[in-house]
Amino acid sequence: MIPASVAVQRPVDARLLVVDDTGCITHHRRADFPSLVASGDLVIANDAATLPASLSGIHQATSSPVELRLAGRRSNLARDVRRFIAVTFGAGDFRTPTEQRPLPPTIRPGDVLQLGPLRARVRNVLGHPRLIEIDFDGSVEEIWEGLARHGHPIQYAYLGQPLALWDTWTRIASLPVAFEAPSAGFILDWRVIAGLRARGAIFATITHAAGISSTGDPDLDALLPLDEPYDIPTSTAALIDATRRRDGRIIAIGTTVVRAREDAALRDGDVRPGPAVATLRVGPLTSLRIVDAMVTGQHEPGTSHYELLRAFQDDEVLGQAVREADAHAYRMHEFGDSLLVAKRNAKFKMRTAKASVSVEESPSPFAF
């Protein structure tokens, strides 16, 4: 696989690799996603908008340059914007790969960070010298203004150009709570959502504070994903309940949606509406209770996103999917191609007429 290095959310040639419940792999145009859903399916996406979570500034005690990447928060409440967990970086910016960035100065509790118009005080260092808890000074309005005016979207070196905030907001972006774009949602635009409805599927959302994907430090990366606050609207919880009752299928757009819903189900046995914090790590041993299939990006083995795929399919099938993606030069990362993976032995049968290896062929509709 190759990194997608251009920030286009919906390239016309975007592709969708499909792994059905039997492990059968097919290639599709991503724009044809609506043709893969059936009447009665519930499609759930994360409607979090992306925060400008990269804040550059100065560590006052040493006058050293520092970049903070906001990475965690207690809740998604708009007023609860003073306290964050953040990952620190030294001099430089996204153009330097994270693993090659200079280390930040030693940061201690009580230190002050001046980040443009924002002033933050370090409360704690959280078990790793680069992971800190901060409180912003000022009123809630001043903090939002400071973030909005000074912050930039978090990005990585494989994208050459600086991202604008609109590059990272999905079409359905609502509350700005995600630390990085919930990029599986790039598959959606209003036409696709209308297409899902036209197929008789139902569209719903949750709001999940998608966390950061990489810090450049293996010890820090091992702590990812951090706890992530999410909200399940009453309407979505009711739709999940109704869909499960009639044995309908639930398709999650994005790993965050899987994490939130399985976390909620684990907590209560059922999906209840309201706010919560996801602590569940989905991996090969997770028994998926709610989600039947997931749309996500192309992920490399060893990443936490790939671990999550292992809850859906066994390693043999996933290995074959990676080889297929490699052989067909699928693009990775947030602006890359997509993957739809069904849970093995799902309660529904996802049958493809035959494996079409050419994206030029028309997509095989799934008989669910």
Added chain:
Amino acid sequence: MSEPSLAGLRVAITGGTSGLGLALVRRLLDEQAHVAFVARGRKGVERACRERPDACGIVGDVSRKDDVHPIAIQILGALGGLDVLVNNASSLGPVPLAPLADTECEDLELAFGTNVLGPFRLTRALLGALAASARDGRAPLVVNISSDAAINPYAGWGAYGASKAALHHLSRIWNEELAAEGIRIVSIDPGDMDTPLHSLAVPDADRSQLKSPDLAAAEIVQLIAARAGSPSGALEIAR
């Protein structure tokens, strides 16, 4: 029949420090709505916030592309979501008004930037929040402030009239397209009002003949209340 309460309705208004915008801010706060307003000048925003500390004032220029997402973030940060957006900020284009033949391209761009592209960009940035409001059963509404100059060809009002005509038609098409998402977009002519914008356009107008912005605001609030009280119902809009 009593008017439905606007308590808790989340409303954002551009051009909120003078004229119709300020009148809307006051009236919506009196009706217990949660209000965020946007204006270009920090001094004006601070003045309005001193008058109404229950509102959230945001400094930004909707005609500037780079300001739109920061404005949207601050609106959502202040209100925790959005039910009603009032695109009220307007530009006359050339001041004093000029016939089209004497209108500089830059002034035409300014009118379209403020009256068409600004509302288009801000509405699009907030469309996800408005759609979320619809899924919550909250009947979201976008009110674009138009003018009779959008319909009638008044000499001297070329930049303003053409841009408001574009906004008016944009509203109508968008309203058709977003019906399935449960979002209504309307364009309203509030009438000739006694506002700073009007006195820029017609400095020697007989102000006693002009509608008060308060009265226009009351009519718009009534429309918002009707929509909030009847999510699926049709809106009767006087033109």
